[in-house]
Amino acid sequence: MAVSYNKLWHILIEKGMNKTQLREAAKIGTATLSRLNKNEHVSMEVVEKICAVLSCQASDIMEFVAE
Numbered sequence: 001m002a003v004s005y006n007k008l009w010h011i012l013i014e015k016g017m018n019k020t021q022l023r024e025a026a027k028i029g030t031a032t033l034s035r036l037n038k039n040e041h042v043s044m045e046v047v048e049k050i051c052a053v054l055s056c057q058a059s060d061i062m063e064f065v066a067e
Helices: 006-015 019-026 030-037 044-054
Strands: 002-004 063-065
Touching (some): 006 044, 019 044
């Protein structure tokens, strides 16, 4: 099963936030942001940081999709 972060990018657009602003606010590294861009797995800690910044739940920013 693959993961998709497409929901995350839609939320950023809605909030008028770019990826660099998210990275800085969530205190995540550029390599982590790159993994998110490639729909690769990231740690739950990263998901928690992003959700805290965006005031949302994990299901609001990611979903599992069949490969």
